[in-house]
Amino acid sequence: MENHVEMSMLMGFYGTLLTEKQQDILSMYYDENLSLAEISEITNTSRQAIHDIIRRCHKQLLEYEEKLKLKENSIRNTEAKHSLLNSIRELKENISDSACREKIEAIEQEILKLL
């Protein structure tokens, strides 16, 4: 149907806004790559109903991303933090004083916690 990795990511951001049943079905489809027929059997629901749920939720997840942009912001933020981490590591290479190096390592840890 669609890019499964992309939808898996959107599930990570917005999954809690769906019902538990919807989350289960989308997880089987996008995370575990089960077929509609397999999901239909496991959930004892018609293949057509599974298809409709996936299509509706897929649209819903894209709408949430369009409005809240959590994925887009998260990607941008992660890139910015990686760049920050590189800058800090470059700085460390230029510093020999051991007390300062320790401070820099503590800062590195703070950044890693942000990631």
Next chain:
Amino acid sequence: MENHVEMSMLMGFYGTLLTEKQQDILSMYYDENLSLAEISEITNTSRQAIHDIIRRCHKQLLEYEEKLKLKENSIRNTEAKHSLLNSIRELKENISDSACREKIEAIEQEILKLL
């Protein structure tokens, strides 16, 4: 009705998930502190309808926060970034080499951009 500042913040995070009319009414109520009677007059809608919209959206915004925790995460993240900024500034005080100080200032700018 409630903590207006808190609801104003939640509007900032989740406002786009409401309709335009709901956003307008909540903004008048929570951001501009207009009364129900004033909003009723401006929007040409009954006072009771305004009351119901605010009550329903208020509940909805709290539910979004319970599920997505954007406000909670944002507060935690902002605190972490401020702490990081303090650490970098402390480090700068201990470094006299001008090339290294320049690098640190560039890092400071990177952190400020994250805020």
